[in-house]
Amino acid sequence: MNDKDREEINKEDKMIVVYDEEGNEKLISAEVWREEVLPVHLKINFDNPDNLYNLIVISLQDGFYLEILEATEVLIKIDPDKERSYNARGILLMSLDDLDGAEKLLKKYINEFGATGVILTNLAKVYDKKNQKLKSIETLWEALEHDPNQDSGLMWWAAIHREKAGEKGFYDAMRKAATIKGSWRPQLWLARELLEKKDLKKAKKYYSKILKMAEDSFDALMQISGDLGNNGYIDEVIELIYPIYVLEKHSPEVGFNILQCFIEKKEYFEGEKLLAKLYDLENPTIKENLIHFSKEFESLKN
Template sequence: MSDFVTFTNEFGQTVQMSREDYQKKVIPANLDRYWDDKDKLRDFAMELAKEQFNEEAASAADRLLELYGPIESALIFRAVVHMQAKEFERAKTILINCLDRFPASGTACTNLAKIYGAEGDEAKAFEMLETGLFKDPNQENALNLYAQAFVNSGRKDELRRRLETLSSKEGAWRPKLHLARLALTEENLLKAMQWYREAIEGTKDRFEVVMTVTGELGQAGYVYQLIQICEEYWQPEFPYPYAGFNYANALLATDQKEKAIAILRHMQDHLADNYKPMVDHFLARIPGAAEAEAAAVQKVALEQAENPAHKKSWWKFWKS
């Protein structure tokens, strides 16, 4: 645990402060300020839990239960704060109550599994983890724990079978990411790409999965497959630039500098203002990018002078 806390103050500035000062000066003021604002208090409480200010997080969690009532997320958050303080019996009681109220809660099962694991009951922990995944197969943390348990014991074939069972459930897409990763470790690229595509096509918010898939393909060195995924699924309208950066890196690695610059500029048009400078910083690190962009702009200007009907931005011409 760090001796300092980094946070954003009310003026939008990033501030670093010692834990002691933060605990004395910031936490009481913010708790007082947000005490009757359930949304802001929830966000602050999550920060308190993340930074392991357990006593203050507990106070906020109790207040959230008052404000929201015993809804699933408020009950689970209260249990998690108990878990961080190693108050396992109290956490267990809340999670069992949560399951009584919300029988479909996979997250409650996963947190119960963590408690059983901390208590040394590995068999019960695994059983509860699997139960939670059958309720909600898209839990990222639960799937990571589940997959690691099989990998650690050398049971990859059994893991594959169980992931395939989970992936067959309606709406399940995250198990397919794990199946793709498993295929990559076995150098079965064709199968990995199949699972990656199925994972992307099974989600509503594709931008998150495309970002994950392109990151994994890039790290594995499969740049042509990364480009293939982007040409099928990437959109310049995605709210975050990271998949676009992965796409651009792959294009640069395959000597397609002009196209990389084009997709970055096209993406920049659609990004929120706080992300736009990231594109400029990315471009500044590409050798010869400024010259290539200037040449492309000049080329398009000449083409538009010859044919005034074409009024596209220069970076859209690479699609033609």
């Protein structure tokens, strides 16, 4: 197994799904992963920042905090991507309730490398945990001014305003974020609002501008295809998304949305062409999805 083999924890029986080199699914206990597998994988990747970072992210998600203390220190030393290494260490310190340590670390990054949206968002989280609410909100807005398209910061910003003023507050927050130069993610949500009001024409204007800026973004294509499909605009998914969909950039999940549209339109010829490309990925994690779509297309032929 390598660092990408571990897939997810089953919370009920505390088992982890992993895949061997042949793509076969196996189960091991979370305890075995934590005590026997993870330490070995961490150490053998102390000279590989990408693999080490992936293991750290997985461990943060699973709550294995103490197990990666040393690894996050090593990552800061070896990783050319200083933002992600400092960010990972900062999140870990917050998870361990070392708020002063996290604040000091994130400020050190800003002093040495300059402020970024992600670093400022996590600094805002530190202030929030310290109950410094005003300072947290001010720092969060500063984070969005640096990068209005970071999902975590934007959704937190909108959630704060939703708590105060409901859905109107949520969309008003998105409208404010959409005024920041270079923004496109807030506009995704404004387009969704328009679709829910059946105003496809205005929504498509947003999508046209978004795709000029974020055609390579998985998030953009995923939300646009999902929102259009969920609101019944199947033709528009094929019109806007299918021509620019590239497997290597946009991931299989966007392809699933497109395949579903072909099924609903009963266009099995184009659908099976895309399905064949997805099969060519030989990705065991999407095998069941592809089998499902294969059966759907076969049923259309009968």
